[in-house]
Amino acid sequence: MSSMKYYVLQRILLAIPMFFILISVIFFVLRIMPGDPVLAMLGGKAPQEVIEAKREKLGLNKPIGEQFVIYVGNLLKGDLGKSMLTRRPVNEEIAERFPATLELTLWGFIIAVVIGIFWGSEASRNREKTVDLSARVYAIFIYSVPVFWFGMIMQLVFGVWLGWLPVSGRLEFIPGFYEKTGFLLIDTLIDGNMDAFFSAIRHLVLPAVSLGVVISSIFLRMVRGNMILTLTKDFIKAAKARGIRRGAIVYRHALKNSFVPILTVMGLQFALLLAGAVLTETTFSWPGIGTFLVKKIKDRDFISIQGTIVIFALLVISVSIIIDIINAWIDPRIRY
Amino acid sequence: MKKLFVVLLLVSIMMVMAFAKDHLIVGTTDKIRILDPADCYDYFSSNILQNTLAGPVDYEVGTANLKPWIFESWEAASNSTEYTFKVNKDAEFMNGNPIDAEVVKWNLDRSMRLDGQPAFLLTDIIESVEVLDEYTVKITLQRPFSAFVSVLGYTVAFPVDPEETPEDEFFTGIPTASGPYYVADWQRDVRIVLEENPNYFGPKPLTKTIVINFYENASTLRLALESGEIDLAYRELDPRDFLAFKEKGEFAVYEGRSPMIREIVFQCQSENLSDKTVRQALSYAVDRKAIVGDVFAGTAEPLFTLIPGGMWGHKGTMPARNLDKAKALLKEAGYSEDNPLEVDFWYTPSHYGSTEADVAQVLAEAIQETGMVNVNLKYAEWGTYVEYFLNGTMEMFLLGWFPDYLDPDNYMWPFLSEAGAKSMGAYYQNDTITDLMLQAREHSEVLDRTIDYAKIQDMLTEEVPYVPLWQGTQQCVAKPEVQGINLEPTQIFRYYILSLED
Numbered sequence: 001m002s003s004m005k006y007y008v009l010q011r012i013l014l015a016i017p018m019f020f021i022l023i024s025v026i027f028f029v030l031r032i033m034p035g036d037p038v039l040a041m042l043g044g045k046a047p048q049e050v051i052e053a054k055r056e057k058l059g060l061n062k063p064i065g066e067q068f069v070i071y072v073g074n075l076l077k078g079d080l081g082k083s084m085l086t087r088r089p090v091n092e093e094i095a096e097r098f099p100a101t102l103e104l105t106l107w108g109f110i111i112a113v114v115i116g117i118f119w120g121s122e123a124s125r126n127r128e129k130t131v132d133l134s135a136r137v138y139a140i141f142i143y144s145v146p147v148f149w150f151g152m153i154m155q156l157v158f159g160v161w162l163g164w165l166p167v168s169g170r171l172e173f174i175p176g177f178y179e180k181t182g183f184l185l186i187d188t189l190i191d192g193n194m195d196a197f198f199s200a201i202r203h204l205v206l207p208a209v210s211l212g213v214v215i216s217s218i219f220l221r222m223v224r225g226n227m228i229l230t231l232t233k234d235f236i237k238a239a240k241a242r243g244i245r246r247g248a249i250v251y252r253h254a255l256k257n258s259f260v261p262i263l264t265v266m267g268l269q270f271a272l273l274l275a276g277a278v279l280t281e282t283t284f285s286w287p288g289i290g291t292f293l294v295k296k297i298k299d300r301d302f303i304s305i306q307g308t309i310v311i312f313a314l315l316v317i318s319v320s321i322i323i324d325i326i327n328a329w330i331d332p333r334i335r336y
Numbered sequence: 337m338k339k340l341f342v343v344l345l346l347v348s349i350m351m352v353m354a355f356a357k358d359h360l361i362v363g364t365t366d367k368i369r370i371l372d373p374a375d376c377y378d379y380f381s382s383n384i385l386q387n388t389l390a391g392p393v394d395y396e397v398g399t400a401n402l403k404p405w406i407f408e409s410w411e412a413a414s415n416s417t418e419y420t421f422k423v424n425k426d427a428e429f430m431n432g433n434p435i436d437a438e439v440v441k442w443n444l445d446r447s448m449r450l451d452g453q454p455a456f457l458l459t460d461i462i463e464s465v466e467v468l469d470e471y472t473v474k475i476t477l478q479r480p481f482s483a484f485v486s487v488l489g490y491t492v493a494f495p496v497d498p499e500e501t502p503e504d505e506f507f508t509g510i511p512t513a514s515g516p517y518y519v520a521d522w523q524r525d526v527r528i529v530l531e532e533n534p535n536y537f538g539p540k541p542l543t544k545t546i547v548i549n550f551y552e553n554a555s556t557l558r559l560a561l562e563s564g565e566i567d568l569a570y571r572e573l574d575p576r577d578f579l580a581f582k583e584k585g586e587f588a589v590y591e592g593r594s595p596m597i598r599e600i601v602f603q604c605q606s607e608n609l610s611d612k613t614v615r616q617a618l619s620y621a622v623d624r625k626a627i628v629g630d631v632f633a634g635t636a637e638p639l640f641t642l643i644p645g646g647m648w649g650h651k652g653t654m655p656a657r658n659l660d661k662a663k664a665l666l667k668e669a670g671y672s673e674d675n676p677l678e679v680d681f682w683y684t685p686s687h688y689g690s691t692e693a694d695v696a697q698v699l700a701e702a703i704q705e706t707g708m709v710n711v712n713l714k715y716a717e718w719g720t721y722v723e724y725f726l727n728g729t730m731e732m733f734l735l736g737w738f739p740d741y742l743d744p745d746n747y748m749w750p751f752l753s754e755a756g757a758k759s760m761g762a763y764y765q766n767d768t769i770t771d772l773m774l775q776a777r778e779h780s781e782v783l784d785r786t787i788d789y790a791k792i793q794d795m796l797t798e799e800v801p802y803v804p805l806w807q808g809t810q811q812c813v814a815k816p817e818v819q820g821i822n823l824e825p826t827q828i829f830r831y832y833i834l835s836l837e838d
Contacts, residue, residue: 036719036722036723037719050451050455050456085369086369086370086508087370087508093524096524152555155556155559155563156559159559159563160559160562163563166563166565167556167559167560167565168552168559169526169527169549169565170526172565173359173529173547173549175359281552282553283552283553283556284556285550285552285553287525287526291552295367295525298686298717298718299718299719300717300718
């Protein structure tokens with residue numbers, strides 16, 4: 001078996017116990033924590049016998065071990081259960097929310113990567129010059145700004161004062177347009193509804209820019225720091241001595257060699273964002289997976305919380321494996 | 337590039353203008369849980385059902401007076417357990433299926449059998465439902481209950497089409513309409529679109545399409561209104577934002593009395609609060625003025641009894657703040673500055689909105705001003721909170737009540753019957769009060785019932801299992817061109833009477 005194949009297999013096998021431990025912890029922690037979900041559902045108005053009947057119906061009166069076996073069995077069948085509040089399958093509810101999060105994450109991430117890589121690289125090769133100083137000030141300032149505050153300022157300026165962009169949601173009401181895949185940019189194009197397409201873009205601008213700008217500060221600092229180190233290496237001096245253009249040295253040689261730690265951070269950040277950029281989603285009433293989970297936690301909807309975290313775990317583990325593989329491909333030393 | 341940007345901007349502006357007047361957009365921070373009347377027990381789900389389904393009875397707009405809807409008339413003898421209802425022959429579902437006596441029975445039986453969240457409102461009262469003929473239903477009660485018809489005004493009694501509804505399980509989709517609107521599109525937590533139901537047997541809606549956008553928080557709701565994204569904001573703007581709108585005057589602001597009440601609950605069997613002298617002392621120490629003024633900026637109304645102001649039977653019997661009296665009572669109960677009462681006071685930080693922590697703080701300070709009470713503020717999220725108060729863990733805590741039906745009985749029985757008080761975490765029982773409540777349920781004359789409730793309210797001033805604090809107000813802010821906004825005492829928000837002025 002080649003070293004790459006062996007490495008990939010090893011990473012996948014290691015992920016299985018990690019996933020199992022995670023889902024077990026989620027299951028038991030949710031049940032040990034104070035707060036009865038049935039009482040949260042019914043409030044104080046329902047009589048005791050109704051509460052008991054509800055508990056039985058939901059299987060919450062069974063021994064915890066039995067509940068766990070049922071839970072794992074269903075999970076292996078791909079069944080995340082039914083929400084205790086809406087009574088709908090959790091898979092269905094998550095599938096409804098996930099496209100919104102993915103759309104926001106992708107665009108936010110692209111903005112962050114573009115700002116982070118280009119400004120960070122330029123700052124590293126122009127140390128102590130305006131572009132570097134401004135990058136440092138920007139990174140520190142933006143890093144210390146909470147995304148919800150930044151988002152609100154954007155809403156106020158571009159939504160209320162200038163009136164250029166909508167302050168919330170994914171699409172205004174457009175008679176006759178219905179979602180298909182949940183990815184609005186795609187749905188509107190499939191539908192050939194350009195009004196809806198432009199509306200979707202206008203709605204995406206503020207949340208994606210807010211998210212992207214805030215994350216870009218992390219990427220910028222990472223890229224700048226790693227690039228500064230790389231630019232002092234001997235192979236860079238050699239490249240300069242051979243007369244290679246500065247741009248090519250920075251973007252073709254230095255950036256590639258600095259990329260392993262940068263990619264790891266970017267990948268993990270992307271995975272975290274897929275798990276829902278909660279504050280951004282809340283600020284812009286973006287109906288994604290983050291706001292979904294917050295609501296379910298408030299309602300103590302065990303089944304939905306479990307299901308959502310299982311999906312998060314799968315996402316984070318999958319993205320981590322992909323990053324490890326890319327890193328191993330960029331830098332073969334990692335495989336050994 | 338610049339040209340493209342300008343074109344995009346113009347297209348967007350034209351789009352907004354094109355859609356501006358043929359529909360009305362409502363914004364809210366509330367959410368819909370389920371649209372099956374058998375399981376619907378939250379405000380906004382009910383709100384949608386009230387606008388898309390026809391119920392057995394309705395309230396006259398702007399009042400708490402019942403009026404016929406699907407039931408065109410009803411009869412019941414005094415002190416009777418038997419009610420006979422005549423079904424309106426014009427009532428039908430949007431698909432043309434009739435609403436007759438069989439449909440009414442099928443629905444009431446289904447709601448009781450499925451035992452959803454609001455089912456106890458029916459199962460606690462109804463003995464049986466019988467079809468007398470195609471358009472006549474007889475409902476027999478377990479015991480006389482003069483407020484029974486009011487219970488039928490709640491959505492748990494609203495019929496859905498048996499042909500489109502599973503008999504033995506709740507449905508999570510959209511019910512076939514029978515009211516002024518039908519649900520044309522529903523994206524959960526994002527938007528719901530209501531369109532005029534062409535087959536509705538009642539008056540036609542003034543606006544054909546109502547779009548309701550759901551927002552995650554009050555600040556986004558405010559911004560959405562300010563940016564013109566929505567025409568009106570209903571439930572729940574922050575009180576300070578509401579005041580800001582009021583002061584600015586650019587938008588029309590509406591305030592109305594809400595039947596929602598808030599109160600302190602005492603666990604009457606707890607070590608510290610089983611002595612009614614202590615409870616009386618605390619009732620003298622609370623500062624309703626500070627809550628209403630400082631926390632709600634005057635947008636709430638102080639309340640001195642469990643029955644809200646504006647409802648018949650209301651008698652404000654609880655005392656106003658009197659620190660000297662509070663101190664004297666605490667002294668009588670054996671407490672002093674050197675030997676203060678130690679009490680845990682609980683609140684839940686998000687279930688009742690962002691103002692709750694401030695309310696708890698204001699109350700704690702007011703009580704501590706006696707110098708004889710140390711209040712330890714504690715909090716828990718709603719799921720935990722309910723568990724704690726039901727098992728009697730919390731000795732003193734904040735709670736709220738939204739009525740299921742508009743009758744003083746719904747502010748008495750759930751609080752003061754033995755099972756009711758337990759479900760409120762008060763663990764209070766008083767035979768005289770129970771007898772008076774049962775007597776009031778049997779009396780069919782409002783005057784007789786008013787006398788019964790007045791006696792109970794007088795007794796509560798002495799017994800103090802609860803300290804009513806304030807009564808909520810409903811608030812709505814809208815563009816000036818929106819007409820027909822009516823914040824009713826029933827808290828029914830009717831979209832079909834809204835219109836946009838040209």
